[in-house]
Amino acid sequence: MTGPGPASTPTRWSQRLVTLLAFATPVVFILVPLAIFLGYSFFSVDHGEINYTLTLANYARFLSDPIFLPVFWNTCVLCLSVAVICVLLAYPAAYFLTTLKGRWRYMLLMLLMVPLLMSYVIKIYAIRSILGLNGFLNKALVGLGILQEPSSLFVFNMNAILLTLSLLLIPFAILPIFLTLERIPPILRQASDDLGASAAQTFLRVTLPLSLPGVASAASFVFVLAIGDFLTPQMVGGVSGFTFGRVLYSQFGTAYNWPFGAALSVALAAVVVTAILLGERFGRNRGASL
Amino acid sequence: MIARPSTIFLAAVTALVAVLLYSPLFVPIVSSFFTVAHGEVLWSSPTIAAYVSLAGNREILAALRATLVVGACTVLLSVCSGTLLALYYHGRRSGRGALQFIIFLPFLMPPIISGLALLIFFREVGLERSLLTVVIGHTVFVLAIVYRTVLTRLQSLSRSLVEASYDLGATSWQTFWRVLLPNLSSAMAGGAILAFALSFDETMITILVTGTQSTLPVRLWAMMRLGFSPDINALVALILIFTVLLCVLAARVLIPKQAATAAH
Amino acid sequence: MTENSDLLTLRSVSKSYGAVPVLHDVNLEIRDGEFLTVLGPSGSGKTTVLRLIGGLEPLSSGEIRLDGQNISRMPINRRPFNTVFQDYALFPHLTVAGNVGYGLSVRHVPRKEIARRVAEALELVQLASFAKRYPAQLSGGQRQRVALARALICRPRLILLDEPLAALDLELRRQMQEFLKSIQREIKTTFLFVTHDQEEAIGMSDRICVMQAGRIRQLGTPHELYYKPNCEFVARFFGENNLVPGKLGEVHGELRSIDTALGRLICSIAGQPHLKNAPDGAGAFAMFRPEALHVADVPEGKNHFSGRVVDIAFAGSSTVAIIAAGDGRTTRLRMRLASRFSGSALTASETVALSFAPREAHLVLS
Numbered sequence: 001m002t003g004p005g006p007a008s009t010p011t012r013w014s015q016r017l018v019t020l021l022a023f024a025t026p027v028v029f030i031l032v033p034l035a036i037f038l039g040y041s042f043f044s045v046d047h048g049e050i051n052y053t054l055t056l057a058n059y060a061r062f063l064s065d066p067i068f069l070p071v072f073w074n075t076c077v078l079c080l081s082v083a084v085i086c087v088l089l090a091y092p093a094a095y096f097l098t099t100l101k102g103r104w105r106y107m108l109l110m111l112l113m114v115p116l117l118m119s120y121v122i123k124i125y126a127i128r129s130i131l132g133l134n135g136f137l138n139k140a141l142v143g144l145g146i147l148q149e150p151s152s153l154f155v156f157n158m159n160a161i162l163l164t165l166s167l168l169l170i171p172f173a174i175l176p177i178f179l180t181l182e183r184i185p186p187i188l189r190q191a192s193d194d195l196g197a198s199a200a201q202t203f204l205r206v207t208l209p210l211s212l213p214g215v216a217s218a219a220s221f222v223f224v225l226a227i228g229d230f231l232t233p234q235m236v237g238g239v240s241g242f243t244f245g246r247v248l249y250s251q252f253g254t255a256y257n258w259p260f261g262a263a264l265s266v267a268l269a270a271v272v273v274t275a276i277l278l279g280e281r282f283g284r285n286r287g288a289s290l
Numbered sequence: 291m292i293a294r295p296s297t298i299f300l301a302a303v304t305a306l307v308a309v310l311l312y313s314p315l316f317v318p319i320v321s322s323f324f325t326v327a328h329g330e331v332l333w334s335s336p337t338i339a340a341y342v343s344l345a346g347n348r349e350i351l352a353a354l355r356a357t358l359v360v361g362a363c364t365v366l367l368s369v370c371s372g373t374l375l376a377l378y379y380h381g382r383r384s385g386r387g388a389l390q391f392i393i394f395l396p397f398l399m400p401p402i403i404s405g406l407a408l409l410i411f412f413r414e415v416g417l418e419r420s421l422l423t424v425v426i427g428h429t430v431f432v433l434a435i436v437y438r439t440v441l442t443r444l445q446s447l448s449r450s451l452v453e454a455s456y457d458l459g460a461t462s463w464q465t466f467w468r469v470l471l472p473n474l475s476s477a478m479a480g481g482a483i484l485a486f487a488l489s490f491d492e493t494m495i496t497i498l499v500t501g502t503q504s505t506l507p508v509r510l511w512a513m514m515r516l517g518f519s520p521d522i523n524a525l526v527a528l529i530l531i532f533t534v535l536l537c538v539l540a541a542r543v544l545i546p547k548q549a550a551t552a553a554h
Numbered sequence: 555m556t557e558n559s560d561l562l563t564l565r566s567v568s569k570s571y572g573a574v575p576v577l578h579d580v581n582l583e584i585r586d587g588e589f590l591t592v593l594g595p596s597g598s599g600k601t602t603v604l605r606l607i608g609g610l611e612p613l614s615s616g617e618i619r620l621d622g623q624n625i626s627r628m629p630i631n632r633r634p635f636n637t638v639f640q641d642y643a644l645f646p647h648l649t650v651a652g653n654v655g656y657g658l659s660v661r662h663v664p665r666k667e668i669a670r671r672v673a674e675a676l677e678l679v680q681l682a683s684f685a686k687r688y689p690a691q692l693s694g695g696q697r698q699r700v701a702l703a704r705a706l707i708c709r710p711r712l713i714l715l716d717e718p719l720a721a722l723d724l725e726l727r728r729q730m731q732e733f734l735k736s737i738q739r740e741i742k743t744t745f746l747f748v749t750h751d752q753e754e755a756i757g758m759s760d761r762i763c764v765m766q767a768g769r770i771r772q773l774g775t776p777h778e779l780y781y782k783p784n785c786e787f788v789a790r791f792f793g794e795n796n797l798v799p800g801k802l803g804e805v806h807g808e809l810r811s812i813d814t815a816l817g818r819l820i821c822s823i824a825g826q827p828h829l830k831n832a833p834d835g836a837g838a839f840a841m842f843r844p845e846a847l848h849v850a851d852v853p854e855g856k857n858h859f860s861g862r863v864v865d866i867a868f869a870g871s872s873t874v875a876i877i878a879a880g881d882g883r884t885t886r887l888r889m890r891l892a893s894r895f896s897g898s899a900l901t902a903s904e905t906v907a908l909s910f911a912p913r914e915a916h917l918v919l920s
Binding site (some may be wrong): 017019021023025026029030031032033034036037041089090092093095096097099101108110111112114115117118119120121122125126127129130138157167171174178199217224225227228229230232234235245249252254258261262265268269272276 | 294296297299300301303304306307308310312313314315318343345371374376378379385389392393395396397398400401402403406407408409410411414426429433437487491493494497498506507510511514515522525529530533534536537541
């Protein structure tokens with residue numbers, strides 16, 4: 001119906017309708033809400049009512065208030081750490097997968113991806129119960145004699161958020177790294193061996209550099225997912241684990257300042273776009289079509 | 291051939307990752323078969339009480355029903371509009387890039403941004419928050435996936451297929467119904483399964499745009515914040531079984547045919 | 555230029571993948587400084603020979619000796635050989651200079667020396683101005699030369715080339731053949747070249763080793779293989795030979811007769827004692843090239859018979875006539891004629907008398 005078909009007159013009006021729908025749907029339900037949202041960041045709140053006069057006060061407040069900028073910065077650092085942890089764990093696992101043959105490789109990959117299908121909320125909850133004072137982690141550490149008594153180091157603070165997010169997001173790091181590693185032709189490693197390189201040299205000089213694009217997209221993936229999450233910090237962060245997502249969320253709940261929340265969202269979106277662009281920039285190989 | 295210690299190291303890290311990924315799944319499942327008292331699992335007393343009390347938990351069952359209804363509506367809406375958009379934008383140059391970018395925005399942006407944008411939008415147009423707004427939110431979120439799945443299949447279809455149909459005297463509608471749709475059906479089914487899975491688990495957008503009635507993840511979220519309940523463990527076990535089944539189904543529908551077309 | 559000392563020896567080398575044997579009892583001596591081509595159709599095991607020598611795969615049995623020392627178990631990165639891979643296997647993330655210098659750099663050669671030798675090698679392959687480019691920015695022929703420079707920079711004892719010209723188009727392939735040959739003369743390094751293209755093999759090699767089904771069929775100079783194939787496979791593999799089956803007859807010095815459908819033919823057996831010693835009545839083929847066949851003015855001492863022209867195929871510089879000859883005209887022969895502007899000397903369905911000289915004909919045991 002969209003092909004180069006003979007456009008007979010009776011179908012013309014229906015084609016116009018289709019065109020209208022095709023353009024209107026994304027614009028109305030995606031672009032317009034985002035535009036309104038952006039517009040909101042220039043409004044303000046007066047006694048619980050939204051004041052529609054344009055102002056930059058929200059941005060000024062974000063940049064000048066002693067709370068928001070540090071929280072924003074700390075959250076970025078936190079999410080960057082999550083990305084680093086995920087990549088460090090995912091890389092060896094992805095590399096191991098590529099050393100496996102045929103069916104085993106994809107079976108194990110599936111196995112590592114299945115946890116993604118499990119309810120996000122339930123995983124957060126389960127991880128909290130593992131990290132908690134009576135949780136498995138503390139029991140194991142006490143049992144092994146590493147700790148004298150259960151520690152509250154692992155729950156209701158920044159550490160807890162870091163650990164939980166890392167656990168949740170590892171699969172998102174495995175996949176891109178695995179895919180780039182798999183795409184490296186084995187003949188390149190053979191060529192390196194043939195030229196006299198040791199196994200370590202071949203890894204450091206051929207495999208690792210060729211897989212860096214995958215690492216970049218893995219890191220940007222994880223970072224974006226981590227920074228947008230407000231459920232995990234809410235659940236495991238306690239009072240001290242205050243992240244940007246939580247601050248943002250609270251503007252629409254308890255704080256009830258939608259315009260300010262919208263301005264915070266713009267800052268969040270800016271970071272996310274930067275991360276995506278960086279991932280995209282380094283995720284592309286230097287003209288390395290083989 | 292390659293040094294053994296390195297292989298052992300890699301295998302060990304992989305095992306660690308697997309344990310890290312699976313422990314959050316197994317802990318609640320195993321716990322669901324034992325009595326829980328004061329936040330402690332009593333390993334000495336196995337029970338299926340959790341499952342019994344789950345069956346009587348009206349709140350959870352209502353939330354489950356709402357989730358399924360939302361999922362079904364989301365699938366219907368997203369598959370129809372996603373396929374329509376894919377058909378429309380396929381082979382069209384002008385404006386395609388920009389509109390494709392718009393479609394992918396809710397998928398790329400953090401859900402909190404999409405959710406808040408919709409929340410404000412609904413308020414501005416005067417739409418009460420309800421399951422309807424949830425369905426719209428979910429559809430906007432999963433549209434990109436369905437669109438992408440169908441478009442990929444469309445691009446793999448030979449152009450001459452459509453041309454042959456016209457050549458044989460079929461009209462546009464006949465070509466659509468008899469040639470394109472049968473060839474797209476498995477991609478649409480795959481997209482539908484993905485859309486359902488995403489909708490089933492969507493939490494962050496839902497929390498923001500839902501009204502009094504809420505879906506299962508949001509209900510669970512509310513329950514968990516209040517404290518530990520054995521029902522949840524039982525529900526976790528059931529959901530896991532359900533998602534694994536869904537996953538197997540998706541693999542069956544998606545993998546063989548895509549592998550066949552991917553091997554061009 | 556061929557020295558007689560052996561560089562590398564393969565002794566009873568066999569290789570199987572699981573239960574599938576791909577090489578049977580291969581024995582081969584590679585001489586120092588020669589250009590040796592391993593030639594065979596796909597699946598003949600020629601690439602496997604190269605991979606075993608290069609150390610890319612382990613042997614199943616037998617041994618490989620370098621200067622008399624067994625190197626069968628030496629790991630790939632310690633062998634003094636380098637490979638030019640079929641699709642070059644250039645590292646996409648390194649520049650041309652990075653690729654060429656790789657072998658030196660992993661051996662911790664000082665930077666200055668690497669730079670000097672890279673420049674030298676690039677000069678040799680005429681790519682001096684391309685040092686800073688990436689492989690993706692090069693043409694097929696240029697990549698080919700980078701791969702060659704990368705392989706020869708470590709001054710290996712032996713350079714292995716795995717069908718390196720297969721991906722190039724015809725004209726470029728001809729240029730690269732000459733180029734490879736001239737480089738080999740210049741650096742005086744032994745080349746082991748694998749190909750399935752017999753013309754390429756004849757044009758470049760000092761010696762050719764013909765393989766089929768995991769065995770070596772014949773090893774010799776291009777001239778020997780072309781004119782004196784020792785078996786039907788080699789005879790058929792080298793171009794458009796006419797092979798006429800028959801039974802061996804008596805020996806007259808350097809000639810021997812064979813009874814065929816074309817009658818009794820006299821063929822040369824010079825320098826082929828196994829043909830002299832073969833019993834009377836043994837099955838064999840009379841073999842002669844299309845260009846050896848002439849329209850007869852019936853001189854004495856020539857093999858002659860009559861045939862009917864079935865078809866005439868114009869092929870540019872020459873024209874090939876298909877002749878049906880022998881009893882019942884069942885034997886098909888190819889005959890090469892010079893192409894002329896005015897058309898072929900023969901016309902289809904014409905009956906002609908044909909002949910060829912005994913020294914232009916050889917015997918191949920069946």
